[in-house]
Amino acid sequence: MSETAIAAAADxxxxxxxxxxPLAQLSAGVPPHDLAEAYAVxxxxxxxxxxxxxxxxxxxxxxxxxxxxQAYLGIAHPCAAGLFAGTTHxxxxxxxxxxxxxxxxxxxxxxxxxSDLPEGPFTPESVCGAVGxxxxxxxxxxxxxxxxxxxxxxxxxxxxxxxxxxxLGREHDPAxxxxxxxxxxxxxxxxxxxxxxxxxxxxxxxxAALAWLAEHARGRGMPxxxxxxxxxxxxxxxxxxxxxxxxxxxxxxxxxxEADFA
Numbered sequence: 001m002s003e004t005a006i007a008a009a010a011d012x013x014x015x016x017x018x019x020x021x022p023l024a025q026l027s028a029g030v031p032p033h034d035l036a037e038a039y040a041v042x043x044x045x046x047x048x049x050x051x052x053x054x055x056x057x058x059x060x061x062x063x064x065x066x067x068x069x070q071a072y073l074g075i076a077h078p079c080a081a082g083l084f085a086g087t088t089h090x091x092x093x094x095x096x097x098x099x100x101x102x103x104x105x106x107x108x109x110x111x112x113x114x115s116d117l118p119e120g121p122f123t124p125e126s127v128c129g130a131v132g133x134x135x136x137x138x139x140x141x142x143x144x145x146x147x148x149x150x151x152x153x154x155x156x157x158x159x160x161x162x163x164x165x166x167x168l169g170r171e172h173d174p175a176x177x178x179x180x181x182x183x184x185x186x187x188x189x190x191x192x193x194x195x196x197x198x199x200x201x202x203x204x205x206x207x208a209a210l211a212w213l214a215e216h217a218r219g220r221g222m223p224x225x226x227x228x229x230x231x232x233x234x235x236x237x238x239x240x241x242x243x244x245x246x247x248x249x250x251x252x253x254x255x256x257x258e259a260d261f262a
């Protein structure tokens with residue numbers, strides 16, 4: 001795949017994203033056609049977004065780590081996407097519904113890394129020592145596609161796999177928490193429970209998802225770094241929300257975080 005082809009695909013994807021234009025299939029012959037090409041295009045998209053209102057990449061989100069999301073999207077393996085400074089919110093947040101094409105929310109356990117993860121082997125046990133804080137989080141997602149079900153996994157990966165930002169709750173010392181795999185989470189829309197899940201749904205343990213990402217990131221030549229935030233996968237199927245909705249995520253031992261969509 002030539003640098004020219006990567007640049008053309010990244011330009012088309014970033015332009016659609018920045019202009020809130022639903023993304024259609026790219027022209028015939030334009031990548032990505034497989035996951036290797038998809039991640040190369042994704043990295044080029046990140047470079048373009050860094051020069052926009054999105055700002056620098058400050059972490060990662062992992063998609064399709066739980067059975068409920070793999071079944072919903074029809075994808076049987078995790079996928080990695082970027083988180084950006086300009087779309088990361090802390091504490092209860094008010095957002096503009098019109099800043100998205102079709103906004104949705106996901107219930108996530110998030111971590112902030114306290115140290116780098118440059119070398120493997122990566123296992124749940126080896127990565128947990130790098131975690132400096134654990135949070136409940138709302139992942140913001142956006143169905144920004146003409147038809148996501150026919151878009152194909154490579155295109156979704158190249159465009160950060162629906163990622164549109166995050167709302168992060170209060171940080172907790174991981175040493176003071178129960179086993180993350182036992183924590184139950186739920187999402188409420190306007191006070192009505194819309195779904196529940198448990199930490200073990202994320203590849204058996206949230207830190208297994210982190211280990212997968214550490215291996216992926218090292219393979220891309222950008223190992224995980226101290227200070228980065230990682231969303232470890234949705235415990236609940238994506239919930240699409242209407243204008244005016246109030247979303248609340250609750251996770252045992254981690255507390256709650258809310259977002260209002262004005």
